[in-house]
Amino acid sequence: MKSLNIHGFSGVPNKYFLKINYYSFTGRPKFQQDNQKLMPEEQAFAILVKIMYDYQLRNLFLDNFKDLHVKFYQLDRLIEDLLPDLFSHFDHIGIEVHMFASQWFLTLFTHKFPLTTVFHIIDVFLSEGMGVLFNVSIALLKASKKELLGQDFEGILKYFRVTLPKRYRTEEAALELIQLAMSTKINSKKLKRYEKDFYAIKEMEEREDPMSRMEERDRVLDFDKEVKSLKLQLMEFKEENNHLESETCKVKEMYREVTEKAEADLQKYKRNETIISEYKQICSQQSERLEKLQQERRDDLLHLKSKLQPCTKCANYISEDGKLVESIRDVVAGGEVQENDQLKKAQTTIKDLEMELAATKLELVESQCKSQDLEHRINNCDPSRNRTDSWMMKKISSFTAAKKE
Structure with a gap:
């Protein structure tokens, strides 16, 4: 001015x-x-x-x-x-x-x-x-x-x-x-x-001397050029600053999204832990119940065998481990065994045991299905659950062994 x-x-x-x-x-x-x-x-x-x-x-x-x-x-x-x-x-x-x-x-x-x-x-x-x-x-x-x-x-x-x-x-x-x-x-x-x-x-x-005036004018021109250069640098710095601010906003947004996702995953992980704990409890209860039923079956078969010991023919249909060698119904049809009150009572008891055994096997199959589903869901969870997988494999192995018995 x-x-x-x-x-x-x-x-x-x-x-x-x-x-x-x-x-x-x-x-x-x-x-x-x-x-x-x-x-x-x-x-x-x-x-x-x-x-x-x-x-x-x-x-x-x-x-x-x-x-x-x-x-x-x-x-x-x-x-x-x-x-x-x-x-x-x-x-x-x-x-x-x-x-x-x-x-x-x-x-x-x-x-x-x-x-x-x-x-x-x-x-x-x-x-x-x-x-x-x-x-x-x-x-x-x-x-x-x-x-x-x-x-x-x-x-x-x-x-x-x-x-x-x-x-x-x-x-x-x-x-x-x-x-x-x-x-x-x-x-x-x-x-x-x-x-x-x-x-x-x-x-x-x-x-003023004309030369001095020209030198002063040249200095002014140099200053003008320098000012223009500084203005260009300032504009570049402003653009770079705006770019960095934009990048910072993007990073903040990414951080917020990752944090929200991590919190959601943590909540899902906690829910999965609760589900796994519930399945553990269910499997433990089923295992205890299966063992109890197997023990009751063995006790009933031993009791039946002790009852049939006086009859030589009837005793031959029961093996040493308590399993039936041949169906009593087929023996009766062949006329080889005479029906009496004691045999009818034993036949009724065996049928009841067979029905209970069938029900137990059905429950075992359902437990195995649930175990397989649980195993699949655990595999989809955090890999840090390897110890849970080994525990489940042990339970499944125990179910398989019980089925063979």
């Missing part, structure tokens, strides 16, 4: 700007759009001549825009004094006063702002003089300070070009702007001091 150069105005005839200012002032484009009846062109031209000469607006276009440079320097110092945070932001991103204030001063804000606002500004300008331009400029910056602080270089230029004029399309907004401008106190002595400072700086620049 310390630069005093105006890009794009050197060598342009003053009458060109006079024409632009005149047509902007008379509101020609707006007249065709809004179909509003404005003052006659003769009166508008007379007022324009008055403004150009008596109010010294013409001086802004003369002598290679020297007076306009002074106005830019004064506005720059006012921003530094009244809006220091905004001044620092402009200086940091490379925004200079001439980038937005040249159209304000040269056209009395008629270039972009609605005529409703322009009329109020010109009224105050005709009443108070050239100093009003600083009041209105500072008021515009004050009103837009929050938005400007949040914009980058391109965003600020677009804001001045498009957004800012649209804010003052209504009569209420225009009046608020004028009230804010008139409430902003700008000391005329301070403006005079700024003007003296400007000419002192220009005189020092003219006294």
Whole structure:
């Protein structure tokens, strides 16, 4: 913001700007759009001549825009004094006063702002003089300070070009702007001091050795290149930081999913432990019951054998281990054994034992099926359950041995 150069105005005839200012002032484009009846062109031209000469607006276009440079320097110092945070932001991103204030001063804000606002500004300008331009400029910056602080270089230029004029399309907004401008106190002595400072700086620049000036310009260019390089590096670092933040979010999400899955697996593992414990208890009960039934069967067969010992023929149908050698029913059919009360009682007892044995075998088969299902489910569980598998294999082996008996 310390630069005093105006890009794009050197060598342009003053009458060109006079024409632009005149047509902007008379509101020609707006007249065709809004179909509003404005003052006659003769009166508008007379007022324009008055403004150009008596109010010294013409001086802004003369002598290679020297007076306009002074106005830019004064506005720059006012921003530094009244809006220091905004001044620092402009200086940091490379925004200079001439980038937005040249159209304000040269056209009395008629270039972009609605005529409703322009009329109020010109009224105050005709009443108070050239100093009003600083009041209105500072008021515009004050009103837009929050938005400007949040914009980058391109965003600020677009804001001045498009957004800012649209804010003052209504009569209420225009009046608020004028009230804010008139409430902003700008000391005329301070403006005079700024003007003296400007000419002192220009005189020092003219006294400087051209070689020194070129070296200084080269240093400035080198600094500009370095700043651009640092800005590019900063953008790369920001992109890398955003990438790392994205990766961090993904890792956190993966960690959360893995943690939830681990918790679910732990709950499933605990449920499987409960199921295995219940199956152990069931198998233990079935094993005890099977052993009990086998013992009862052996006791009944021994009791039967002891009862049949007095009968030589009947005793031959019972082996040493208590098993039947031949069906008693077939013996009776062959007429080889005479029925008596004791034989009928023994036959009934044997049938009951056979039925009980069949029921026991059926329960054994069911237990084996459950054991096989349990073994399959255990195999699908944590491999750390090998000791449970060996225990189940022992139980299954005991069932198999009992079946053979």
